[in-house]
Amino acid sequence: MKEIVQRFCRKRMSVVAGVMLILIIAACAFAPLYVHVDPLKQNLFNTYARPSAEHLLGTDNLGRDILVRLLYGGRSSLAISFSGVLSGTAVGVILGVIAGYFGGIADTLISRLIDVLLAFPGLLLAIVVVAILGSGESNTVVAIAIFSIPTVARMVRGEVLKIRSADYIAVCKVMGESSARVIVRHVIPNAISQIIVNVTLQLGTAILTTSALSFLGLGVQPPAPEWGAMLSSARDVLRSYPLPAVVPGIAITLVVVCFSLVGDGLRDALDPRLKNA
């Protein structure tokens, strides 16, 4: 464990990205505790206000405080992405383990299902899901989950295939362990680092997808704040007053880049090939 932290710390960029992510997530998550302005409160006499002491990042087309909406918007973007990716990963891990460990017909069925899901471009798949289920926050979570299942399942299947043929799994069987115990005690712990890396990388993509769905009006519905939705409502005045669009744009970019840098760092830190045997 200590070793892993040390290896992670060797990558400066990843550390910086990690710290920034933690700050952003904390700022968004705890926003209701320290921000006492309603993100939905309109003031039609003060639209498109320039940044000032009262409104640090100015106001938008309906006179709502952009900074407050940015924080609350981050809350929903991040919450949707996290719950989507985590539930998708859970399902993906189960499918991947079944396919990889038991093989046979189960493997064939699951692998073909994965192939079908992967055949759609990610965003299109999410749009299809939302089109079927209807828009809204919880359906966006489902869309994100379904969107992340195939990647996780395929990765886990590959890992399990590799682990299953390891000598220590044979030893476990010889020791009289049941398949369930072998999977829970030995197979999954050996795949967990790959799963963690994958979750981190997927989170970045999920943020993008969530925002994209909201931007298209399929995700979080106005007037609720969400980065993609904010971007969408600001695009009309993009030429004359770009600030309301630029702010959520930067937030999305920053978070996505950070997740991807942290994911890279984690991958290098957890890579078993770098582990000194």
Place this chain on the structure above:
Amino acid sequence: MSENTAPVPEVDVESTPLLKVRGLTTAFKSSGAMTNIIEGIDFNLYPHETLAIVGESGCGKSVTSLSIMRLIQSPGKIVGGSVELEGTDLLQLSEEEMRGVRGNKVSMIFQEPMTSLNPVFTVGSQVMESFQIHQHLSKPEAREKTIEMLRLVGIPAPETVFKEYPHELSGGLRQRVMIAMALACRPRVLIADEPTTALDVTIQAQILRLLRELMDETGTATILITHDLGVVAQIATYVMVMYAGQAVEYGSVRQIIEDPLHPYTLGLLQCLPRLHEKTDRLFTIPGAVPSPDSYPAGCRFCPRCNRACERCRDERPPLMELPDGRRVRCWLYADAEGAVDVSTAAPKGGESA
């Protein structure tokens, strides 16, 4: 070679064998048809005994041991015979019951100590598992027993090793851990699949000595799978020589090493380098083990045998038991006085020395 001249431990012929294997046959599916990989394996194993199964790669040694453990994976399947452990036929047990046997009554150690331990858990937690599974001990109890076991297999500072990860240990120590794991529940039978092949020669000797001591202490009978005749001479009581999925010779270690009957056994022994003989080239048996789908019509060793005759090419030799109790599958001994065809009949137990 002084080891093998030591008297063979007295075996009571009347006592019931611990493990009785009869006609064990395992087939693998290849291109639609089932092909027998091992055929009609018979042997008895008594307490304290070590049976060495010898043969070159691909002759079915490992399939034999995995068949006994019932761990043959698809497309393989045990198609016949019986494996009786203290009167219970393991082949008739349910998968659930079989899990209670594995690691508990029959245990196994593998060739590769470097990869046989799970890299993400401490050594202790892995050895502890057998106590938890089979004896349902609580954690502190299992921990105590584990440390005791690690000490028994000669690991210095077992409390420290308990907390270490496999990559922190040397190959010899890891193999000791594997032995501790395998012997944790005091199994009746231990199958050791080339336990010393991956180790340094000096460590090999230590591990073999350890195995032998532990066997004497616990009464565990061992099936030793190896291709190293030096190891056989050191710790085996009986030897079964396998070729192309069949037993071709069976006898006490002294009989096999000093007076091999089957041309294949003779060939194996001649392959060994000798200390006091000056030779430029070592003896080799020409050719390779035929693949199971292209066995010759007659004796399977015939194409490589330097004493093959007409009969060997056309007819399969049966397994014959000679008056001194040893068995051989070769036409050369078919007309020997007192030779009895035992290839179908249930074989008698190992003879006393």
